[in-house]
Amino acid sequence: MALWHGAMNNRGFRQGSFCSFQSSTSDEDLMDIPGTAMDFSMRDDVPPLDRELEEDRSYNGAGIGSGNRMMDFLEEPIPGVGTYDDFNTIDWVREKSRDRDRHREITNKSKESTWALIHSVSDAFSGWLLMLLIGLLSGSLAGVIDISAHWMTDLKEGICTGGFWFNHEHCCWNSDHVTFEDRDKCPEWNSWSQLIISTNEGAFAYIVNYFMYVLWALLFAFLAVSLVKVFAPYACGSGIPEIKTILSGFIIRGYLGKWTLIIKTITLVLAVSSGLSLGKEGPLVHVACCCGNILCHCFNKYRKNEAKRREVLSAAAAAGVSVAFGAPIGGVLFSLEEVSYYFPLKTLWRSFFAALVAAFTLRSINPFGNSRLVLFYVEFHTPWHLFELVPFILLGIFGGLWGALFIRTNIAWCRKRKTTQLGKYPVVEVLIMTAITAILAFPNEYTRMSTSELISELFNDCGLLDSSKLCDYENHFNTSKGSELPDRPAGLGVYSAMWQLVFVVIGGVTRMTVSLVVIMFELTGGLEYIVPLMAAAMTSKWVADALGREGIYDAHIRLNGYPFLEAKEEFAHKTLAMDVMKPRRNDPLLTVLTQDSMTVEDVETIISETTYSGFPVVVSRESQRLVGFVLRRDLIISIENARKRQDGIVSTSIIYFTEHSPPMPPYTPPTLKLRNILDLSPFTVTDLTPMEIVVDIFRKLGLRQCLVTHNGRLLGIITKKDVLKHIAQMANQDPDSILFN
Numbered sequence: 240m241a242l243w244h245g246a247m248n249n250r251g252f253r254q255g256s257f258c259s260f261q262s263s264t265s266d267e268d269l270m271d272i273p274g275t276a277m278d279f280s281m282r283d284d285v286p287p288l289d290r291e292l293e294e295d296r297s298y299n300g301a302g303i304g305s306g307n308r309m310m311d312f313l314e315e316p317i318p319g320v321g322t323y324d325d326f327n328t329i330d331w332v333r334e335k336s337r338d339r340d341r342h343r344e345i346t347n348k349s350k351e352s353t354w355a356l357i358h359s360v361s362d363a364f365s366g367w368l369l370m371l372l373i374g375l376l377s378g379s380l381a382g383v384i385d386i387s388a389h390w391m392t393d394l395k396e397g398i399c400t401g402g403f404w405f406n407h408e409h410c411c412w413n414s415d416h417v418t419f420e421d422r423d424k425c426p427e428w429n430s431w432s433q434l435i436i437s438t439n440e441g442a443f444a445y446i447v448n449y450f451m452y453v454l455w456a457l458l459f460a461f462l463a464v465s466l467v468k469v470f471a472p473y474a475c476g477s478g479i480p481e482i483k484t485i486l487s488g489f490i491i492r493g494y495l496g497k498w499t500l501i502i503k504t505i506t507l508v509l510a511v512s513s514g515l516s517l518g519k520e521g522p523l524v525h526v527a528c529c530c531g532n533i534l535c536h537c538f539n540k541y542r543k544n545e546a547k548r549r550e551v552l553s554a555a556a557a558a559g560v561s562v563a564f565g566a567p568i569g570g571v572l573f574s575l576e577e578v579s580y581y582f583p584l585k586t587l588w589r590s591f592f593a594a595l596v597a598a599f600t601l602r603s604i605n606p607f608g609n610s611r612l613v614l615f616y617v618e619f620h621t622p623w624h625l626f627e628l629v630p631f632i633l634l635g636i637f638g639g640l641w642g643a644l645f646i647r648t649n650i651a652w653c654r655k656r657k658t659t660q661l662g663k664y665p666v667v668e669v670l671i672m673t674a675i676t677a678i679l680a681f682p683n684e685y686t687r688m689s690t691s692e693l694i695s696e697l698f699n700d701c702g703l704l705d706s707s708k709l710c711d712y713e714n715h716f717n718t719s720k721g722s723e724l725p726d727r728p729a730g731l732g733v734y735s736a737m738w739q740l741v742f743v744v745i746g747g748v749t750r751m752t753v754s755l756v757v758i759m760f761e762l763t764g765g766l767e768y769i770v771p772l773m774a775a776a777m778t779s780k781w782v783a784d785a786l787g788r789e790g791i792y793d794a795h796i797r798l799n800g801y802p803f804l805e806a807k808e809e810f811a812h813k814t815l816a817m818d819v820m821k822p823r824r825n826d827p828l829l830t831v832l833t834q835d836s837m838t839v840e841d842v843e844t845i846i847s848e849t850t851y852s853g854f855p856v857v858v859s860r861e862s863q864r865l866v867g868f869v870l871r872r873d874l875i876i877s878i879e880n881a882r883k884r885q886d887g888i889v890s891t892s893i894i895y896f897t898e899h900s901p902p903m904p905p906y907t908p909p910t911l912k913l914r915n916i917l918d919l920s921p922f923t924v925t926d927l928t929p930m931e932i933v934v935d936i937f938r939k940l941g942l943r944q945c946l947v948t949h950n951g952r953l954l955g956i957i958t959k960k961d962v963l964k965h966i967a968q969m970a971n972q973d974p975d976s977i978l979f980n
């Protein structure tokens with residue numbers, strides 16, 4: 240996984256980051272959330288003083304649920320309203336509120352007719368159906384990936400003449416000319432030297448096999464990197480840092496699209512088969528999330544709501560890990576602990592179901608022919624002794640040191656790639672890495688085999704008929720009692736294998752976590768070793784934390800400048816909202832719209848002259864009393880739509896956000912009502928609110944922006960990216976390292 244990160248993340252992601260990304264079409268949305276505490280500010284029936292009091296009460300943390308009308312449905316659905324632009328941040332509060340309103344609407348209607356009741360039931364059931372489909376699709380894809388990768392890994396060494404589609408093991412299973420001890424040597428399996436120079440013996444045959452091994456590895460790697468570069472740049476890297484960022488509420492259109500899915504699936508097989516030191520766990524999470532995202536398009540409930548879609552993606556991530564490690568429970572915990580940002584109890588159950596179905600599907604495909612979900616399933620039930628905790632803890636210390644070192648080296652290498660010419664030649668870089676890996680791997684049979692095979696070789700119990708060198712113990716059959724194997728001295732094979740294993744690169748990369756312990760015990764098939772594993776995991780985490788708090792995914796998020804607001808870290812600085820809000824003291828004033836006095840042309844001018852994603856709406860420029868917040872995208876779409884479809888809307892038409900049209904002189908063009916796209920419950924804080932509270936509000940509620948007031952008058956705005964920049968600044972980092980503005 241690490242090299243996968245390293246080797247392929249090298250294109251430009253808007254403003255010079257990793258991957259160069261593509262856009263795809265957006266989804267449409269029809270709703271908005273007006274009608275809360277801010278409503279009173281334009282009510283003419285409230286006396287000015289009472290109005291001020293009411294304002295003071297509600298401006299501090301006004302929000303959802305405080306009004307009597309949460310939702311206006313648009314009279315005319317306008318495609319695109321309520322959706323987000325690429326590389327923008329979603330507003331969780333708005334999305335969740337929209338979902339609640341939708342749900343309320345369906346429930347109310349369900350009492351009216353049988354058809355509406357059926358619709359309501361199918362809507363409630365759609366989440367589970369979606370999980371079933373995600374599980375089936377990701378389990379099947381994982382099966383295909385496993386089978387293909389196994390076959391292509393063996394292809395580097397030879398081919399089966401009894402059927403080219405068989406891998407080495409299956410080829411000899413079908414053979415009639417093979418003994419049990421020599422079951423991996425059958426006449427049907429031909430090495431490349433046998434096919435090319437008709438012999439398997441001698442130095443020349445070794446050189447031919449060596450050459451073919453390197454050649455195949457280079458071909459696979461070349462195909463993988465070229466496909467990613469040409470067809471789906473988003474398929475680069477493990478994908479987990481980006482998925483984490485998407486789940487936290489960021490929009491990257493096309494990152495989980497069908498092209499990414501197809502190319503990632505194919506290139507994952509190619510990359511694993513090329514022999515590069517990478518795992519398929521991260522990419523499988525990406526593949527499963529692509530499946531989730533694509534399938535969401537079949538269900539309106541998930542297609543049209545970014546927050547609901549993220550719940551599905553969290554469950555899909557669990558399914559991905561479930562099939563990668565063959566550990567469904569570990570997958571759910573991994574999604575909760577490592578990837579997801581918002582994980583309600585409902586998502587926990589759904590993730591569990593998706594992970595279960597995915598594991599079941601993979602088990603039914605049985606890609607390894609061992610009736611297990613992974614090649615390296617371990618069955619080891621020998622009880623452990625107390626003193627064995629010491630080596631486990633030492634292993635944890637070593638794992639922590641190794642993990643921290645690996646993360647630093649990996650990040651340093653990726654940074655070098657971003658800042659130097661190196662990043663311009665991804666194909667050459669991958670080919671060089673593959674050539675080095677293949678040249679070093681071939682001479683040693685333990686590095687030549689795939690990582691899964693190696694782990695299975697290392698962990699499997701030895702039987703009397705085991706052909707592995709690691710099981711080459713001296714046999715004195717007359718001393719064996721029953722089925723138990725007695726203690727036996729090691730044979731020559733064991734010693735030579737141990738020497739070879741000294742050179743193999745095995746170690747933990749990501750921070751040891753709770754989910755990892757669960758994955759380990761799911762793999763070992765029992766709770767026997769849970770205590771030593773927990774001891775090793777905890778030690779490793781402490782050691783790695785002491786050397787640097789970031790795991791590899793977080794480190795990549797920071798390196799790429801993704802706008803991810805970390806929920807785990809505390810913000811402990813004494814700054815205030817006024818220190819962070821925009822505009823700054825010498826900047827031009829905050830760009831606002833007035834509730835009923837601007838023309839279509841005025842608004843269009845503001846839109847064309849600024850790039851802000853949204854605008855506060857105030858009663859008047861003089862009063863600066865807040866009415867609500869309107870998104871730029873909704874504004875553009877609504878005006879465009881009105882100009883096309885509504886009679887008489889011209890540049891001089893007045894736009895109004897109030898309930899009733901302002902009084903107009905005779906013979907003026909018709910007015911344009913845009914109240915439906917106005918968010919009447921924008922979150923506000925005062926200028927003296929401590930930033931630690933503001934950061935907490937952003938984290939816990941998943942806000943996109945928050946407005947700042949002083950004595951009830953609108954003063955400024957703080958967006959999530961402003962908060963991220965401020966956090967970076969406080970940590971003595973460059974605030975411009977937060978990209979995507």
Ligand SMILES: Nc1ncnc2c1ncn2[C@@H]1O[C@H](COP(=O)(O)OP(=O)(O)OP(=O)(O)O)[C@@H](O)[C@H]1O
Binds near residue numbers: 850851943
């Ligand atoms: N109406 C406005 N008037 C003045 N400054 C604004 C206004 N809206 C936003 N800003 C400031 O301009 C900068 C860019 O804002 P923008 O609305 O583009 O959001 P952003 O932080 O880039 O996040 P996103 O890309 O998710 O929308 C931010 O620093 C923000 O505080």
